[in-house]
Amino acid sequence: MTSIVRHPKNFWIGIIFMFFGLAAVYLGWELEMGTAGRMGPAYFPVALGWMLALVGLIGVVRSFIGHGDSVGTFHxxxxxxxxxxxxxxxxxxxxxxxxxxxxxxxxxxxxxxxxxxxxxxxxxxxxxxxxxxxxxxxxxxxxxxxxxxxxxxx
Known part of the structure; x- marks a missing residue:
């Protein structure tokens, strides 16, 4: 069976990055964000969470474009x-x-x-x-x- 995912490693690491990034955003959502000049307790984890989710999304998109190795054994x-x-x-x-x-x-x-x-x-x-x-x-x-x-x- 042919898969549309051409690079499974990029796909799965992208999914993992998006999961942890969006989890950080979700967990920090109720805390005070503040501003760039006066950061609240949620500013740093939410900002990093969005960046990590974006990197994950890029990895998922790249998995449909380039060719790569399959996922190896799980150690x-x-x-x-x-x-x-x-x-x-x-x-x-x-x-x-x-x-x-x-x-x-x-x-x-x-x-x-x-x-x-x-x-x-x-x-x-x-x-x-x-x-x-x-x-x-x-x-x-x-x-x-x-x-x-x-x-x-x-």
Whole structure:
């Protein structure tokens, strides 16, 4: 059976972008928009939602014009590993601190790759964790603990 969709990847990513963009617009609709000079709480998420929906619409339109590859296999194991890493980051951030949470996030999400190698990943995780700690806590002054109460004894 012939499909009018010539590029399934563009089509489905466009649908996903439109879904999340319009969801952001819908969720922010009841909040105060404000103006460009005095932005309300809805201004930024609604504006980004409309932009994301527009990018999605462009992707859907392009899927009918150009030719492309079909959608490949769905790697559920990799998705579960990366989602678990993000959820674990959120859980560890409060109790163990930024250093442990970032290190675990990088190591666990890297494990989802077929090219995973322990030593290079350890070096990257150490470097990115140090960069995140310096940037977010020292430079930007964000109130996140480098070491949380689970490890500091307080």
């Amino acid at each position: 559920i194991k990799d998705i579960v590993i990366i989602l678990s890493a993000v959820l674990l980051f959120g859980f560890l951030m409060r109790g163990a601190g930024l250093i442990v949470a970032a290190f675990v996030l990088i190591m666990l999400s890297s494990w989802a790759s077929k090219k995973f190698q322990l030593l290079p990943t350890l070096l990257i995780a150490i470097g990115l964790t140090a960069f995140a700690a310096i940037l977010f806590v020292k430079v930007l002054g964000l109130p996140m603990p480098l070491v949380g109460p689970w490890l500091s004894g307080s």
